[in-house]
Amino acid sequence: MAIASKLNHEGVRVYCICGDGELQEGQIWEAAMTSSHYKLDNLCLIVDNNNLQIDGNVNEVMSIYPLDEKFKSFGFEVITIDGHNMEKIIQAFEKAKTVKGKPTVIIAKTIKGKGVSFMENLASWHGKAPKEEEYNTAIKELSKK
Numbered sequence: 001m002a003i004a005s006k007l008n009h010e011g012v013r014v015y016c017i018c019g020d021g022e023l024q025e026g027q028i029w030e031a032a033m034t035s036s037h038y039k040l041d042n043l044c045l046i047v048d049n050n051n052l053q054i055d056g057n058v059n060e061v062m063s064i065y066p067l068d069e070k071f072k073s074f075g076f077e078v079i080t081i082d083g084h085n086m087e088k089i090i091q092a093f094e095k096a097k098t099v100k101g102k103p104t105v106i107i108a109k110t111i112k113g114k115g116v117s118f119m120e121n122l123a124s125w126h127g128k129a130p131k132e133e134e135y136n137t138a139i140k141e142l143s144k145k
């Protein structure tokens, strides 16, 4: 989509969100290499960097670090932020729009399940739904914030 927008002079910006566990997949890095080769400054990748994936801690399953250095070596502008701070998120998107000649990655440092006491930092919540009582507790806790 980003390449097509460039070729057609559409001026469209493309946003892509990846989990950190996804970054263990080869096709991600093929796309990253392609993005910088074609100078896709209309592409902004956001990485949800909670350091957890379905099988556990990203570091233990297969480390992706140092993530900032990897993306820099692939030709990206790298912005690292607190992914829970809306002001920082908006600033990062604004900065990404000013980058010319290369794609941008926003590495958003996050906490899986943030704000829900029994879900925070637990990979076991990666792919399961809460029971009704758990759901009600989670909504109550999130409403206090």
Ligand SMILES: [Mg+2]
Residues within 6 Å of the ligand: 019, 020, 021, 048, 049, 050, 051, 052, 053
């Ligand atoms: Mg993750």
